[in-house]
Amino acid sequence: MTMLDTLLTALMLQAGYNAALVALGAGLLGIAAGAGGTFLFLRKRALVSDAVAHATLPGVGIAFIVMVLLGGDGRSLPGLLLGSAISAAIGLLLVEWIARRTRLAEDAAIGAVLSVFFGIGIVLLTVIQTMSRGKQAGLESFLLGSTAGMLYQDAVVIAIGGGLALLAVLLLRRPMTLVAFDPEYAAARGLEVRLVDLAMMGLVLGVTVIGLKIVGLILIVAMLIIPAVTARFWTDRTEHVVLVAGALGGVSGYLGAALSASAPGIPTGPIIVLVAFGLFFLSLLLAPKRGVLAALLRHRRFQLRVHRRQGLLALAHGEPVLDPLTIRVLRRDGMIRGDMVPTDAGRARAAKALRDERRWEIARQIHQDEAIHGRYDGLTPIENVLTRDEIADIDRRIGGPVVAGGAA
């Protein structure tokens, strides 16, 4: 069987019971991570989740040791996840505490907690390798994720966790949006901003913990952030960012797990992240408003608009049009005839352009801040930028209609 066949089989959930289980689990995890991570992205606190993820490692090690000491083989997934959740929560609270109670900024707190907890975790894993009891093989897969030997119970744990995370998103979406957009207003309305933030981080912590097995702690931050950033390319509405990010995360997880099943030996986490990155890259290029190609097109259209406006103003002032591109634009629009004489439509448009120009001149005087920031480009029809009363105000300043070349 070629690799493509293997992939297709895996995609169709026909590569065997275990592979199907893994693909579905990874898809569900991706949905939860994408939707939950959106709020992290909107609150601009993506890196806190990286600290939380790295802080899971000591918990994994300690849970293993405790389970071995209690007589087990130390590999029960729920036990390991519980341990990782506890140490991640400690790491999260430490970041919060350092940022609030000391003079250190949050980024310093993140750096400190992330590296110290990860260091402790690696030391514990090394100690565990030398232990004579327990089945330590496979613990290091929590670093980069692995789906080999995933059990039915493991998939159930991930499914329940993912479902709970989505429920939390549904319940908390309004307070989390309000706090992300305008924390001061949220506080004034009586929301406990700190509690909402903690709930959001709790949601992220939950997603991180259930993602440990498949994606691994080093890359889980990518699953939380990349889908949201990708979704932002396609929409300007918060709810839609959440939905699209969930869908993108689900697709990345499902595709990545299927790919990984057809190429055993490569860890699952990196492949899922690379799929997510591929979707990001496509969006970066192709998104209709915020994409790179759209920006190029917009630039070209802008250039044509400048030439059109320059040509119309020249017509309005009775000046000759010389620039070849300007002439081409005016001809194509039917503003001038072949012998450069303006048509009736051309004269009307030229008069309108002149009025717009006068209004913009006043608008720029009134709105000096915006004029500096380039929002008032003078090319957009003014009705699209200013409100009616603002335009009426400007027209009052211009005075009555001005007859060119003489007193009104």
Next chain:
Amino acid sequence: MKDQQVIEQTVVELAAGGERPSAAEAGGVAALQLAEMTVSYGEKPAIFSVDARIPARSMAAIIGPNGAGKSTLLKAALGIVPRLSGKVTVFGEPFQQARHRIAYVPQRASVDWDFPTRVIDVVLMGLYRELGLLRLVRRRHREMALACLDRVGMADFAERQIGQLSGGQQQRVFLARALAQGADLYLLDEPFAGVDAATEKAIIAVLKSLKEAQKTVLCVHHDLATVIDYFDHVLLVNVRKIAEGPAATTFTADNLQATYGGRLASAHIDQLKLPA
């Protein structure tokens, strides 16, 4: 003399039961009352032991130089920044019980305007209390938000992404969000800072209509030239309270000199429109 009035007032309120806001308000209870409020960043007080009493149905302004703690005063009254000491009373009730009667309009520079949301969604945030966690946004909610946008002249902009707005339009959207709350007390932080003349006119028209509808408005305000035209009650602060009272008797050259110190040349004061 003033103290005597307050005492009499208190007696009247006690006689009226002091409980029912409507009855008490008719007797002139304060919309917002601050008692010995102190706020400090680190160990430097930004606001020190300020008492204030903003009468109901007034158009009031907080005035003072940059760094005098004007915005901090507002935020501390709202519980956005922690108070070191002090008590806040709203329409005669403890702050927590009456906070839903307050609408806050923050400085527009305080948020990221590239946030993925539309104008109407921002106004719908004003209905947070009504919508709660799970209720769906229905047509009547949308219509109410549109009506609020219409009041600030922005109904045509409802579907725009907020990043496309000018500074004045951003300020109008924030005001529309506050209107959607249907509050009784409106606290605005520098609503006229950096907005165009048409927006300033539109905002002051809305604020005056609120006062006519028996609401109370309190603005942090920095333009001394418009104080007398816009406001009927002023609170002059510079970390401490300098003076408070009706604009006609409080917004005086002496009080301004005391508030601004050397920062306001007497030549400036001469040019100001002061109460006759």
